[in-house]
Amino acid sequence: MPPVVLGGHASPKMDLDLHYMPALRNYGEGEAGSKSEWRRVGRPGWTCQRDATAILGCPAALPYTEVIERILSLLSQDRCPPPVDRPDSENPRIAQIGDHQVIDSPQGTSAERGPAAATAIASDPPRPPIRLGIIGTGLAAQKLHWPALALMPQRFQIVAFANRTRSTAEEFATIAGLSMDGYTPDYGDLLARDDVEAVLVGVPIERIFPIARDCIEAGKHVISEKPPGASEAEALEYVELTARHPSQVVLMGEQVFYGDSRRLARSLIDAGAIGQPRFFVHRVVKHEVPVPGRFSSTPWRHKPAYPGGSIVDGGVHDLAGMRLLGGDIASLSARTEWLNKAIEAPSVLAMDFGFARNGSGSLFYGSFSTPVLDEDGSTRVYGTDGNLIINRGSVRLVRADGSVEEHVLQGSSAFYNEFLNFYEAVAYGEPVVGTVAQSARNMLILLRALRAAEEERTIDVRAEPWNAPAEGVPLWRPRGAVGLFDGLPVRHSIKAQ
Secondary structure, three states, rough: OOEEOOOOOOOHHHHHHHHHOOOOHHHOOOOOOOHHHHOOOOOOOOOHHHHHHHHHOOOOOOHHHHHHHHHHHHOOOOOOOOOOOOOOOHOOEEEEEEEEEEEOOOOOOOOOHHHHHHHHHHHOOOOEEEEEEOOOOOHHHHHHHHHOOOOOOOEEEEEEEEEEOOHHHHHHHHHHHOOHEEOOOOOHHHHOOOOEEEEEOOOOOOHHHHHHHHHHHHOOEEEEEOOOOOOHHHHHHHHHHHOOOOOOEEEOOHHHHHHHHHHHHHHHHHHHOOOOEEEEEEEEEEEEEOOOHHHOOOOOOOOHOOOHHHHHHHHHHHHHHHHHHOOOEEEEEEEOOOOOOOOOOOEEEEEEEEOOOOOOOEEEEEEEEOOOOOOOOOOEEEEEOOOOEEEOOOOEEEEEEOEEEEEEEEOOOOOHHHHHHHHHHHHHHOOOOEEEEEEEHHHEEEEEEEEHHHHOOOOEEOOOOOOOOOOOOOOOOOOOOOOOOOOOEEEEEEEEO
């Protein structure tokens, strides 16, 4: 049997199985109801083949494709099956389909949208693409941002771009197929243009906040590279600045919040797939020396004009992943080492911490000038009833009985998801997950870890500089989506091992 596919489903029938089957449980007492009513009450929830077969009066061994055929037949006759009598407290939201299981989106997360939102989307008037200006056309714009923007021509139109070095702007224009008529070496000229609605800021760390501030004060929406400043003071000022401009959308480019592997892992944790999560481990080890054409070649990464150097530049991503999975961090201790001759700053951080919602974690970040071998870079979460192994493009769920379920994600793009959240926030007022405050929190925790290492003590980070919510980071979904991947380019397949 081929694996079940979510997002770009294998067939329309799969949509019925995944997204309309929950209505069998939720439909109220009374007359049978119409097809429209059956769909209206549909929502993500606990569904499985044995309930479907019981409701439809067919053998439990009936192939799931035949179960769906029976549902289709009922729908075509405008008849609805009776409800499944199962309390919400018994709702694990894990569906058994043949030899596979499908995890639907858990309810109650702060970024969730239900069928009502999906209905509203259908009536939204079309709007023209967001007119985007880009400040900084170097490696980030060329290798990270443009590949995502190229998939979204109906949502974004690049109308202007600025870079101090013309040759770098020409490289970007060639890659993106743009005319140099939209180029200016002075980003102030770009901000003065009435046809620039929003700005992508992709510049070195020490220039991020001053330029983003100018963009916001010019009345533009902003999607900005991380971190939110070259110092703690700048990061906090950035947070305060966004609070003073609530009508403008500002999204910090922390792509880890939008990565499909970690979003899926978070949904599994929320659904109770591993019981109570108690121990989180993440390890990233890399050989990092200047190589032309790569991010490691940029001089500001080797002679950082900001505290923490590579640890802050790269480590904020890893910390963001831990906070997405486990919630906010309460206390920490750490040690650092200087093990990269190419970087004029500590290059290794070993950090242990406790979560505000219970549970412990360990983060190891290492940038070395000597080669490293056999490092998989996985994140592992150990719970009372199982564990997760999270890699880019896959998540493995290990259950208490030793069975293993592998989720494979093909075509996943965290940057696509990030730009989609920005677009939906500007166009429809959707909430931003990657807020400046969230990125500032990542940065502040790392700076406290560096202080803990220097002072050889444990530091409580719950109350400084603000009382962060214990749940940490909301789980992002596309606007109006029922599942995690609705409308996204990713293909999600599941296979029991």
